[in-house]
Amino acid sequence: MDRRVAAAAAPPRRGAVSSGQGASRSAGAPPRRILSIWLGALAMDRWYLAQEQAGEQAEDAPLVLIADTAHGPRIEAANAAGRAAGARAGMMLADARTLCPAIRTAPSDPAGDRALLEKLAEWAMRWGPWSALDPPDGLLVDVTAVAHLFGGEARLLEDVAGAFARRRLTIRSAIAPTAGAAWALAHFGAPNSILAPDEPDHERMPAPLAELPVAALRLDSDVLTVLRRLGLKRLGELTTIGRDALQRRFRNRRSPAANPLVRLDQLLGRVPEPLLPVVPQRMPLVQRRLLEPIRHRPLLDRVLADLGEDMARELEGSAQGARRLELGLWRVDGEVAVRRLELAAATRDPAHICRLFAAKLDDVDAGFGIEMLRLRASWAEPLALEQRDLEAAAEQRGTSLAACIDRLSVRLGEGAVTRPVLHPSHIPERAQRWQPPLAAQAPAQAELAFHQRPLKLLDRPERIAVLYATPDGYPQRFRWRGSVHDVARVEGPERIAPEWWRERGAARLRDYYRIEDGEGRRYWIYRQGLVGDGRGGLPDWYLQGLCA
Amino acid sequence: MPSETLSQTCEVAAAPLARSSARWQPGLAARVGPVAHSEIFSTTNHAGGVAAALALALDDWRHTPRGETREAQDRRAVLWVQTREAARLTGRPYRAGLPEELRHRVIHVLAEKPEDALFALEEGVRCREIAFVIGELSGNPRALDFTASRRLTLAAERHGVPLYLVRLEAQRDLSSARMRWEVACAPSAAPAWNAQAPGAPAWQAELFRARAHPPGSWLLGEEGGRLRALRPHEVEEEAPRHTWTGGLQQRRRPRAAGR
Numbered sequence: 001m002d003r004r005v006a007a008a009a010a011p012p013r014r015g016a017v018s019s020g021q022g023a024s025r026s027a028g029a030p031p032r033r034i035l036s037i038w039l040g041a042l043a044m045d046r047w048y049l050a051q052e053q054a055g056e057q058a059e060d061a062p063l064v065l066i067a068d069t070a071h072g073p074r075i076e077a078a079n080a081a082g083r084a085a086g087a088r089a090g091m092m093l094a095d096a097r098t099l100c101p102a103i104r105t106a107p108s109d110p111a112g113d114r115a116l117l118e119k120l121a122e123w124a125m126r127w128g129p130w131s132a133l134d135p136p137d138g139l140l141v142d143v144t145a146v147a148h149l150f151g152g153e154a155r156l157l158e159d160v161a162g163a164f165a166r167r168r169l170t171i172r173s174a175i176a177p178t179a180g181a182a183w184a185l186a187h188f189g190a191p192n193s194i195l196a197p198d199e200p201d202h203e204r205m206p207a208p209l210a211e212l213p214v215a216a217l218r219l220d221s222d223v224l225t226v227l228r229r230l231g232l233k234r235l236g237e238l239t240t241i242g243r244d245a246l247q248r249r250f251r252n253r254r255s256p257a258a259n260p261l262v263r264l265d266q267l268l269g270r271v272p273e274p275l276l277p278v279v280p281q282r283m284p285l286v287q288r289r290l291l292e293p294i295r296h297r298p299l300l301d302r303v304l305a306d307l308g309e310d311m312a313r314e315l316e317g318s319a320q321g322a323r324r325l326e327l328g329l330w331r332v333d334g335e336v337a338v339r340r341l342e343l344a345a346a347t348r349d350p351a352h353i354c355r356l357f358a359a360k361l362d363d364v365d366a367g368f369g370i371e372m373l374r375l376r377a378s379w380a381e382p383l384a385l386e387q388r389d390l391e392a393a394a395e396q397r398g399t400s401l402a403a404c405i406d407r408l409s410v411r412l413g414e415g416a417v418t419r420p421v422l423h424p425s426h427i428p429e430r431a432q433r434w435q436p437p438l439a440a441q442a443p444a445q446a447e448l449a450f451h452q453r454p455l456k457l458l459d460r461p462e463r464i465a466v467l468y469a470t471p472d473g474y475p476q477r478f479r480w481r482g483s484v485h486d487v488a489r490v491e492g493p494e495r496i497a498p499e500w501w502r503e504r505g506a507a508r509l510r511d512y513y514r515i516e517d518g519e520g521r522r523y524w525i526y527r528q529g530l531v532g533d534g535r536g537g538l539p540d541w542y543l544q545g546l547c548a
Numbered sequence: 549m550p551s552e553t554l555s556q557t558c559e560v561a562a563a564p565l566a567r568s569s570a571r572w573q574p575g576l577a578a579r580v581g582p583v584a585h586s587e588i589f590s591t592t593n594h595a596g597g598v599a600a601a602l603a604l605a606l607d608d609w610r611h612t613p614r615g616e617t618r619e620a621q622d623r624r625a626v627l628w629v630q631t632r633e634a635a636r637l638t639g640r641p642y643r644a645g646l647p648e649e650l651r652h653r654v655i656h657v658l659a660e661k662p663e664d665a666l667f668a669l670e671e672g673v674r675c676r677e678i679a680f681v682i683g684e685l686s687g688n689p690r691a692l693d694f695t696a697s698r699r700l701t702l703a704a705e706r707h708g709v710p711l712y713l714v715r716l717e718a719q720r721d722l723s724s725a726r727m728r729w730e731v732a733c734a735p736s737a738a739p740a741w742n743a744q745a746p747g748a749p750a751w752q753a754e755l756f757r758a759r760a761h762p763p764g765s766w767l768l769g770e771e772g773g774r775l776r777a778l779r780p781h782e783v784e785e786e787a788p789r790h791t792w793t794g795g796l797q798q799r800r801r802p803r804a805a806g807r
Contacts (some may be wrong), residue, residue, distance in 0.1 A: 078578065088574060346799050354580065398674050398675050398707045398709070399671075399674055399675050401677035401678065402624060404672065404675035404677075405655070408657060411662070411667060412657065412658075412664050415658075416659065417656070417657050418658075419654065420641060423645065428642075428644075432642060433654070437655045441652075447644045452645070454643060455598070456598070457642040457645075458639040460641065466578050466582035480593075483593065489744060489745060489746045491744070491745035493743065508639050520732075520733035521593065521594035521596065521733045522736070522737040522746050523594075545645070546639055547746070548595060548596070548599035
C-alpha cells in the first residue's frame with residue numbers, strides 16, 4: 001500500500017511540539033524534551049544500502065556522490081576514504097580529481113534521500129508521539145514524559161543508537177529542552193549528550209551549550225562569516241557582548257536563520273519554535289494484475305468498472321470521497337499511460353468515475369496489451385456515508401450538479417466551466433472574476449444599487465468612432481462595427497477613476513454613459529480621459545457593455 | 549383609429565374564451581408548465597435577444613408550480629452556455645448587471661465548438677439541480693440540425709429543465725423548438741424622474757412558430773419583477789404618461805411595423 005507522509009499542522013494540544021517557554025514554565029506539566037537525530041551521512045549510507053540490496057560488493061575505495069551544476073559536477077557527499085583523500089561536500093569534482101585521481105563517482109539522489117527521511121520520521125514515532133522533519137538530514141522527536149518507558153533518557157538514546165545501527169545508518173543524537181539546543185548538541189556536542197531541564201533562570205546559558213561553536217545556531221553561512229570576523233567563535237561569547245550590540249548589528253534581518261539573536265532565543269527557549277509534525281496518510285489505491293494482457297476496449301472497460309467498485313469500497317471504508325484520481329495502465333512492453341481526473345466535488349460513485357475515465361481512454365494505445373491497471377486517489381476529502389434516494393423517481397430525474405460539472409469539464413477542459421464572482425475593484429472589468437463553479441465564494445460587499453450595470457460585458461472594450469458629439473460631451477452619432485447609431489437617450493457621466501495604486505501614473509479616467517439609440521438598442525460606452533488632462537491627445541471612446 | 553385596428557379590437561372582443569386562452573401570454577407556465585425548448589432569434593449588435601430569453605425564462609420559473617416534495621428554498625443553479633464566437637461577439641455575462649435572483653446562480657460554460665456547446669446544453673437539461681439553461685450560438689452550425697434540436701427538446705421535456713437557445717444572426721432553419729421567437733430591441737419608456745435617460749428595457753418580440761399557440765407579436769418589458777407583454781394595439785392605446793417635463797421631452801414612438 002502506498003504511503004505518503006505529509007506535514008500537517010499540529011492539533012491544538014497546547015503547543016503540541018512547539019518547544020517554548022510557555023510549556024516549560026507551566027507548573028505541574030512535565031518539562032519539554034526534544035530528541036534530535038542527525039543522520040550525518042544519510043546520502044552515503046543510503047547508497048551503500050542500495051548497493052548491498054543489488055548484491056554488489058562495495059569496496060572501500062574513495063567514492064563521492066555528485067550533482068550536475070552549471071559549472072560542472074559538484075560533490076554532494078563523500079565516504080570516509082574519499083574524505084581522507086581530500087574530497088569534501090561542496091567541492092567541484094575537478095578539484096577533487098586533482099587531489100585523488102582514482103576517486104570514483106556516483107550520482108546523488110536528493111529526492112530519494114528526502115523520501116527516506118520521511119519514512120524514517122514516521123518510523124521514529126516509536127520513541128515519541130510526534131516527530132518532525134529537520135531537512136536536509138535530521139529528525140526531531142518530542143519525547144516529553146516518555147523517557148521512563150525506555151528506562152530513562154540515557155537508555156532511550158541507547159535504544160535510538162541501536163535501532164539505527166541495525167538499519168546501518170550512522171547517527172548522532174541528543175536530548176534537550178528545546179529543538180535548537182537538541183540540534184546544536186546532536187551536531188556539535190559530545191555523543192549521546194543530554195541537557196537537563198533548564199532552571200527558571202533563562203539568562204544564564206547552560207555550560208554544555210556555551211562551549212559549542214556559533215555554527216550550532218543553525219545560521220546561514222554569510223552570517224557565520226560575519227560572526228567569525230567579529231571574533232565570536234563560541235556560543236558563550238555571544239552573551240558577553242550584550243544583547244543590544246547584537247540587536248543593532250542584525251536589526252534588519254528578519255529570518256531566524258539570518259539573525260543570531262532569534263536563534264539564540266530559540267535555543268534557550270525564550271521564543272517558541274513551532275515544529276510541523278509528520279502525519280502519515282494512506283492514499284487509497286487499488287490495482288488489478290491481469291493474467292492475459294488486454295488489447296480491446298470492452299475488456300478494459302470491464303476491468304475499469306471492477307477497479308471503480310474496489311475504489312468505492314476502499315473510500316467508503318475510510319469515509320472519504322475522491323477529488324483527484326490517477327489511472328495507470330502498464331503495458332507489456334513497459335510503457336505506462338497515466339490518465340488523471342479531477343472532480344468538482346468529492347465522490348465515490350463507481351459509475352460516475354468510470355464514465356469520466358471512459359472519455360479519457362479513447363486515445364490509449366494498448367500496443368501488445370495492458371497487463372496491469374492501478375487506480376489511485378491522490379486527493380481525497382472526507383465524505384460521510386450518504387443515504388441513497390428513497391424514491392426511484394428521483395434517481396431517474398437527472399444527474400447531480402457536481403456530476404454535470406465533472407462531465408462538462410472533462411470534455412471541455414479545465415477552465416471552461418466557471419462562475420462569476422465579485423472582486424473588490426471599481427474598474428468594471430476587474431470587478432468580476434471567474435472561479436471554479438463549486439468553490440466557496442469569498443465574502444464580498446454587495447453591488448451598489450444606484451449604479452446600473454450592463455447585462456453583458458465585451459471581452460475587451462471596442463473602440464467607436466464618434467461622428468458628431470454634442471456640446472455636453474457625449475456622442476450624438478457614432479459608428480460601431482460598421483453601422484451608425486444615433487443616440488436618443490443618455491444617462492451619465494459616471495466617472496470611474498483609475499486605480500492609482502496599481503496602474504501607471506499616466507492611466508486616464510473613464511466617463512461612462514448609458515445610452516439608447518434610435519432603435520432602442522442600449523449600450524454602455526465610455527470616454528477614456530478628458531480633453532486637456534495632459535495624459536495624451538484627444539480622448540477615445542469605447543463601447544464596453546451591452547445593456548438588456 | 550385605423551379601420552384595421554378597429555376590426556382587430558372587435559375580433560379580440562368577440563373571440564371565444566378558448567381562443568384567447570390559446571394565445572400566448574405571460575404567466576402561462578402556472579397552468580401548462582414551462583415551455584421545454586424555446587429559440588430566440590436575434591442579432592449580435594445588441595443584448596436584447598438574451599435579455600428577452602432571460603425575461604421569458606424568469607417568467608416561466610416564477611410561475612411554475614413547485615412540487616410538494618421539493619425544498620422550500622429553490623437553490624438550483626442556472627447554466628449559461630456560450631460558444632467562443634458568441635462570447636466574442638456579444639460579450640460574457642456580467643454579474644452586476646444580471647437580474648437580482650440570478651447573480652449567485654449563474655454557471656458559465658465557454659465552449660470552443662458548437663458541438664461542445666450542444667453537449668453542454670444537453671448535460672445541462674439532464675441535471676436536476678439546474679433551474680434552466682441559456683444557450684447562445686451564432687449562425688447556423690452544421691451540428692445543430694433537426695436531429696440535434698429534437699434530441700435537446702426530448703431531453704428537456706423528459707427532465708423538466710427548460711432550455712432557451714439564443715440564435716445570433718441565424719437563418720430560421722428546421723428545428724423542433726416548441727416556441728420560436730424573433731426579438732429586436734424597442735425604445736424604452738421614459739423613466740419617471742429623468743426623461744432623458746434610457747428606461748426599463750423593452751423588446752419587440754415576434755412569436756413566429758409555436759406548437760400550442762397562434763403566432764403573434766408583443767412588446768415585452770419587465771415591470772415590478774413581472775414580465776409584461778403588450779399587443780400592438782395595446783401599445784397604441786397606452787397614453788404617454790405625463791412626467792415632470794410637462795411633455796416637452798416626449799419622444800415620438802415609431803409606429804409598430806405593418807400598421
